Amino acid sequence: MLERISNPSEVRRWPGGMPVAHRYTPGIGGEAFFTALRDRGALLGSRCASCAYTYVPARLFCERCFAELNADTEVGPAGELVSFTIAFVDVDERRLQEPVTYGLVRLDAADAVLLHRVVEVGDEPLEIGARVEVVLEDERSGSILDIRGFRVVPDADEE
Amino acid sequence: MTRFVRRAQETGKELAWEASRAALDSCELKLDDVDAVCLTSAPDAFDGVHMKGEYLSDGAGAFGKPFIRTYVGGGSGVFTAIHGWYTVASGMFDVALLVAEEKMSSTQPHPQGAFLTIFDNILERPLGPNLLWIFALEMNRYMTVHGLDKRDIASVAVKNKRNAADHPAALLGQPDITVDDVLNSETLAWPVQRLDVSPISDGAVAVVIASEDAARRITDKPVWIDGVGWNLDTTYWTNRDLYFPEYVQNAARMAYDMAGIREPRKEIHVAEPYDPFDYKELHHLEGLMLFDKGKAPEAARDGVLNRDGDLPSCPSGGLLGVGNPIAAAGLMKIAEVFWQLRGEAGARQVPGTPERAVAQAWGDLMQVGTVVVMGADRSSAARAGGAEASEASGHGNEMSEAGPAGRGGESLAVIETPPYATAGHSLSDADFRSAVGAVDFRLDPEYSWDAGVAISRFLDGLKAARMLGRECRMCGRVLVPPRMFCERDFRPTDAWVEVPDTGVVETFSIAHVSWDMRDLETPDIPAVIRIDRTSEGGLLHKLAGVDPERVSIGMRVRAVWKRDADRAGSILDISHFEPSEGA
Numbered sequence: 223m224l225e226r227i228s229n230p231s232e233v234r235r236w237p238g239g240m241p242v243a244h245r246y247t248p249g250i251g252g253e254a255f256f257t258a259l260r261d262r263g264a265l266l267g268s269r270c271a272s273c274a275y276t277y278v279p280a281r282l283f284c285e286r287c288f289a290e291l292n293a294d295t296e297v298g299p300a301g302e303l304v305s306f307t308i309a310f311v312d313v314d315e316r317r318l319q320e321p322v323t324y325g326l327v328r329l330d331a332a333d334a335v336l337l338h339r340v341v342e343v344g345d346e347p348l349e350i351g352a353r354v355e356v357v358l359e360d361e362r363s364g365s366i367l368d369i370r371g372f373r374v375v376p377d378a379d380e381e
Numbered sequence: 382m383t384r385f386v387r388r389a390q391e392t393g394k395e396l397a398w399e400a401s402r403a404a405l406d407s408c409e410l411k412l413d414d415v416d417a418v419c420l421t422s423a424p425d426a427f428d429g430v431h432m433k434g435e436y437l438s439d440g441a442g443a444f445g446k447p448f449i450r451t452y453v454g455g456g457s458g459v460f461t462a463i464h465g466w467y468t469v470a471s472g473m474f475d476v477a478l479l480v481a482e483e484k485m486s487s488t489q490p491h492p493q494g495a496f497l498t499i500f501d502n503i504l505e506r507p508l509g510p511n512l513l514w515i516f517a518l519e520m521n522r523y524m525t526v527h528g529l530d531k532r533d534i535a536s537v538a539v540k541n542k543r544n545a546a547d548h549p550a551a552l553l554g555q556p557d558i559t560v561d562d563v564l565n566s567e568t569l570a571w572p573v574q575r576l577d578v579s580p581i582s583d584g585a586v587a588v589v590i591a592s593e594d595a596a597r598r599i600t601d602k603p604v605w606i607d608g609v610g611w612n613l614d615t616t617y618w619t620n621r622d623l624y625f626p627e628y629v630q631n632a633a634r635m636a637y638d639m640a641g642i643r644e645p646r647k648e649i650h651v652a653e654p655y656d657p658f659d660y661k662e663l664h665h666l667e668g669l670m671l672f673d674k675g676k677a678p679e680a681a682r683d684g685v686l687n688r689d690g691d692l693p694s695c696p697s698g699g700l701l702g703v704g705n706p707i708a709a710a711g712l713m714k715i716a717e718v719f720w721q722l723r724g725e726a727g728a729r730q731v732p733g734t735p736e737r738a739v740a741q742a743w744g745d746l747m748q749v750g751t752v753v754v755m756g757a758d759r760s761s762a763a764r765a766g767g768a769e770a771s772e773a774s775g776h777g778n779e780m781s782e783a784g785p786a787g788r789g790g791e792s793l794a795v796i797e798t799p800p801y802a803t804a805g806h807s808l809s810d811a812d813f814r815s816a817v818g819a820v821d822f823r824l825d826p827e828y829s830w831d832a833g834v835a836i837s838r839f840l841d842g843l844k845a846a847r848m849l850g851r852e853c854r855m856c857g858r859v860l861v862p863p864r865m866f867c868e869r870d871f872r873p874t875d876a877w878v879e880v881p882d883t884g885v886v887e888t889f890s891i892a893h894v895s896w897d898m899r900d901l902e903t904p905d906i907p908a909v910i911r912i913d914r915t916s917e918g919g920l921l922h923k924l925a926g927v928d929p930e931r932v933s934i935g936m937r938v939r940a941v942w943k944r945d946a947d948r949a950g951s952i953l954d955i956s957h958f959e960p961s962e963g964a
Binding site: 235237246253290 | 390391392395402405411413426428429439442444488489490494495498503506806808813816817818819821822823824826827828829831832836837840841897950
């Protein structure tokens with residue numbers, strides 16, 4: 223039999239961490255996407271013609287057929303809300319002062335969906351399938367946060 | 382394979398795709414022809430991506446396919462060929478894509494931070510180790526046991542960096558480098574100097590492996606995997622004699638047996654041993670039983686290992702020359718062996734018609750050996766003329782003898798890689814700093830490690846200025862660090878034993894850099910201390926109170942304890958070890 227420690231406090235513990243930080247560069251596909259977003263406020267995807275699939279953000283290759291792709295397809299700026307969630311707690315499960323809504327959006331001309339915030343959420347409940355459009359920041363640095371979020375497209379012509 | 386670069390513009394996924402796509406193109410396969418994907422990549426902490434295998438899977442061609450990532454530290458790249466071998470040999474898949482990727486440049490300030498947890502968090506990390514310590518301690522032990530000359534070891538770095546000058550993917554090819562350049566380079570942790578060490582790199586390599594039938598359809602010039610072997614030594618690295626890698630020998634025996642190789646030195650024509658450090662190549666050549674213990678360095682000195690020598694070793698340029706994106710570096714060796722056996726290595730081609738080659742890597746917690754023996758196609762070997770032919774036919778017979786036993790049906794496999802390097806765009810420091818869309822992130826994980834039953838008691842002992850070990854009465858060993866079970870007999874250990882706080886310096890280093898590679902004002906003298914009255918028992922600690930010049934292997938030392946009030950139940954309760962004349 224192993225010798226047992228009957229009092230768990232006798233088991234010593236040792237605190238520590240892992241001193242690593244990272245700098246993530248967006249790569250060839252990502253650079254094209256972020257440059258267009260910063261400079262033109264455009265959302266670039268990559269179209270694979272043979273797979274009839276458009277990726278967003280732009281990427282270097284098609285994971286389905288391995289073809290090389292270019293950042294050749296401008297998508298959005300509007301699209302469809304595919305799903306959403308409303309977050310009431312932060313990553314440490316602390317209560318947020320204001321809940322934040324996150325949505326998956328399939329931008330027009332795209333097949334892949336993009337994760338981002340849903341902003342300017344009013345009293346009307348959000349619905350999956352809603353038309354949404356991108357809201358850009360005025361000052362853009364080349365970051366996913368150059369997009370402030372998506373907002374529901376106002377029902378201008380009241381179908 | 383991609384070029385190996387210090388810092389790639391591509392993401393890890395993009396690197397993996399570039400290599401994978403090139404491999405498929407080289408044998409005119411499409412992604413649809415691939416039945417399964419075997420991927421490897423070293424710790425998630427390098428790329429800073431959790432579940433890195435899954436992250437890389439699209440670039441590795443795994444979309445909608447059976448896929449798994451294996452990882453055995455530095456041994457990973459060669460292991461992934463073993464993984465591919467049994468994936469195909471199982472009969473479940475005809476064609477598998479092997480992919481190895483590493484992007485080390487993402488880690489800031491230095492990948493050393495990710496290496497720290499290789500050390501025991503409770504008994505070793507408080508000492509402030511740098512990964513280089515392990516190598517320096519092993520190298521010193523190896524040199525001292527055999528009375529080796531550092532010049533001979535440095536000649537390996539020279540050979541590999543010169544060989545790499547002919548490799549289109551190489552990061553550090555240097556046709557004009559000399560032994561003196563190596564010996565004059567900055568000392569990091571004596572005896573390890575800057576040019577003894579391979580560079581941190583980004584890169585990816587991919588290889589196609591197929592069953593015999595599929596291979597015959599894909600190519601008329603297959604290269605066969607004749608034998609595979611892998612083996613682990615104890616995780617208690619301070620309990621081993623570091624002068625010889627037994628785990629490599631065990632892995633080599635397994636691979637040679639499978640390949641029907643009885644006299645490796647005669648039957649292996651090209652070797653790609655793992656060379657993250659120059660001495661490591663020699664260490665591993667001995668583990669591979671290609672040289673007697675302690676005899677590889679003179680072979681290096683005498684040119685035996687040169688490309689035109691009797692046993693070309695690392696004709697690729699190895700990790701020292703091509704670069705060391707960890708997992709990718711091992712698969713680069715498999716690729717080099719493939720090219721050499723096909724006669725497609727260009728300026729790197731070794732003379733003659735090599736028929737058998739071995740690739741090997743090492744890693745995990747300094748204790749895994751991975752070995753793959755590969756052979757040229759028998760039909761092409763039979764075509765060779767003259768003296769080569771008679772050797773070839775003898776060789777062929779042996780292979781057919783070994784073949785059926787080793788392969789059990791279709792398990793022999795072919796591999797294809799592109800005979801060229803692709804992409805791998807280098808990113809300058811300035812571009813790295815200013816890259817559009819780049820994101821900085823500090824993970825900052827905090828842990829609380831349980832010391833467990835044995836080490837808690839050991840730490841209590843240290844607090845009382847006593848050194849405690851555990852005894853296994855079956856194998857008769859007294860174990861320091863203590864453990865509650867004997868890993869050899871796989872039974873509980875039997876009793877606590879107080880051992881003296883004295884011992885012998887098994888090996889040591891004089892370290893001039895901190896864990897994150899900053900210069901130290903006063904050098905550290907890390908050492909493995911063999912504790913008296915233990916069997917193989919050893920601890921990593923530091924020496925002090927002694928002129929570094931006077932430290933020697935075999936020197937008797939004793940623990941210098943902190944004062945009673947300052948001892949807290951920590952490995953640092955021993956302030957350091959100091960010489961103890963005749964204690």
